[in-house]
Amino acid sequence: MNPDTKRRNYSKETEKILKGLAKERAPRLLLHSCCAPCSSHVMEYLREYFDLTVFYYNPNITEEPEYEKRLAEEKRLIEAYNRQVETGDFTGMHSTGRARKIGILEAPYDPERWLRAVRGLEDCPERGDRCRVCFTLRLFEAARAAAEHGFDYFTTTLTISPLKDAPLLNEIGERAAAEYGVPFLPSDFKKKDGYKRSIELSQAFGLYRQNYCGCVYSKR
Numbered sequence: 082m083n084p085d086t087k088r089r090n091y092s093k094e095t096e097k098i099l100k101g102l103a104k105e106r107a108p109r110l111l112l113h114s115c116c117a118p119c120s121s122h123v124m125e126y127l128r129e130y131f132d133l134t135v136f137y138y139n140p141n142i143t144e145e146p147e148y149e150k151r152l153a154e155e156k157r158l159i160e161a162y163n164r165q166v167e168t169g170d171f172t173g174m175h176s177t178g179r180a181r182k183i184g185i186l187e188a189p190y191d192p193e194r195w196l197r198a199v200r201g202l203e204d205c206p207e208r209g210d211r212c213r214v215c216f217t218l219r220l221f222e223a224a225r226a227a228a229e230h231g232f233d234y235f236t237t238t239l240t241i242s243p244l245k246d247a248p249l250l251n252e253i254g255e256r257a258a259a260e261y262g263v264p265f266l267p268s269d270f271k272k273k274d275g276y277k278r279s280i281e282l283s284q285a286f287g288l289y290r291q292n293y294c295g296c297v298y299s300k301r
């Protein structure tokens with residue numbers, strides 16, 4: 082990894098970009114999301130600035146019932162947020178009143194592709210090489226989808242987790258951006274109490290919070 086990557090303040094970079102956005106037109110952002118709890122704060126924060134679409138591409142969730150359960154929770158949360166926009170009732174939320182409705186784009190469920198990508202890395206510890214390959218697969222697919230559907234930006238909720246390497250995620254996101262020609266919104270969503278806020282929102286909306294990352298190896 083480039084040593085500068087570790088020194089960057091991604092949270093400040095996000096804020097700088099948000100401040101520079103034109104007020105008249107909200108850019109379209111494709112938000113790769115791993116699950117409802119991780120997206121709760123990120124959606125609350127970004128829907129004030131962007132026309133958001135959640136991209137649910139998580140072939141790393143190797144057990145289908147778990148995959149479906151997380152997807153259903155993601156949809157339930159988006160519906161709840163969209164109801165707030167329809168009714169104008171943002172009680173309990175951090176909102177400036179500029180929040181927009183959120184869409185969802187579901188990618189086909191393809192755990193076989195993920196299992197092929199991580200073959201030989203089954204025994205790596207979390208934060209090791211298997212996670213690097215896993216992030217790369219998901220972020221490159223998000224960038225590809227963002228280009229295909231004409232989004233202005235893409236990013237991921239994954240940087241909200243204190244267990245995930247935010248500099249690595251940003252580095253991979255920027256490589257994917259260069260490959261597909263869609264800017265990556267840099268982020269470290271756990272900062273500025275983002276992670277704490279995701280726990281509050283998960284409790285407020287009664288979200289299912291899984292106790293493992295996603296793949297069968299992390300479950301073990």
Ligand code: SF4
Nearest residue numbers: 212215294295296299
């Ligand atoms: S532990 Fe999480 S990030 Fe790492 S490979 Fe498994 S699902 Fe992917």
